[in-house]
Amino acid sequence: MLRIEIIAAGRLKKGPFADLRDEYLKRMVWPVSITEIEGKNASEEHDRLLEKIRAGSVLIALDERGKVLGSRDFAARLSSFSEQGITDIQFMIGGADGLNDKIRQRARFLLAFGPQTWPHMMVRVMLLEQLYRAQQITAGHPYHRD
Numbered sequence: 001m002l003r004i005e006i007i008a009a010g011r012l013k014k015g016p017f018a019d020l021r022d023e024y025l026k027r028m029v030w031p032v033s034i035t036e037i038e039g040k041n042a043s044e045e046h047d048r049l050l051e052k053i054r055a056g057s058v059l060i061a062l063d064e065r066g067k068v069l070g071s072r073d074f075a076a077r078l079s080s081f082s083e084q085g086i087t088d089i090q091f092m093i094g095g096a097d098g099l100n101d102k103i104r105q106r107a108r109f110l111l112a113f114g115p116q117t118w119p120h121m122m123v124r125v126m127l128l129e130q131l132y133r134a135q136q137i138t139a140g141h142p143y144h145r146d
Contacts, residue, residue, distance in 0.1 A: 002078060003088050004032045004131060007052045008124055009045050009095030011036045017121050024128035030135055034124070042097040049092060049103060057088040059107045061099055062123055066110030072146070075134035077109070093123050 012018050025032060035052060039045030053059055058081055069077065081089060091111075092103060104110060113126055136143035 001087065002030045002082055004030055005057075005088075005090045006032065006034045006093065006124065006127060007037065007049060007090055008034065008093040008120070009037050009039070009049060010120060011038060012121055012124060017125050020125045021128060024125070024132050027132050028128075028135065029139075030131070032128070032131060042095065042100075045095055045097075046100045046103060049094070049099070050106070053090065053092075053106055054088065057090045058086050058109075059090050059092060060109045060111050061092045061104055061107035062094075062113070062127065063099055063104060063107075063110045064112055064115070064117065065104070066112035068112050068114055071130060071133050072137060074111075074130055075137040078131075078134050079138055091127060093120055093127070095120055 012021060021034070025034075037045060037048045037052065039048050078089070081087075092099065092107070094100075094103070113123065118126065133143060
């Protein structure tokens with residue numbers, strides 16, 4: 001089974017995004033944890049994000065320069081990691097300034113949620129929804145409709 005950690009810059013405060021985060025976390029069968037990082041500036045934030053990357057894990061960085069995947073392709077990518085015996089996956093979400101080159105270079109894959117720019121707090125919820133959708137696609141559940 002996949003073990004997923006979302007490492008994100010900034011702290012999500014109470015409100016609609018936090019409510020949605022909690023809802024998707026409750027629905028997940030795959031173990032998903034969220035680690036929030038804060039820094040005084042973008043440089044410190046990036047350093048703290050880099051410190052959280054575990055050796056042996058697959059790092060997927062959410063970045064506007066990344067590849068856009070449909071939900072089925074995203075689910076297939078996660079399944080392929082599992083088939084390769086990879087169970088530890090980390091997703092990284094930067095703050096308002098995004099991620100730096102050091103983090104992008106460490107990533108196995110850069111993922112984008114389209115060409116638009118999204119608020120980093122919203123991206124957490126979008127990622128959780130796509131993880132839940134991938135879990136349901138993989139299980140053959142009818143949640144996803146093409």
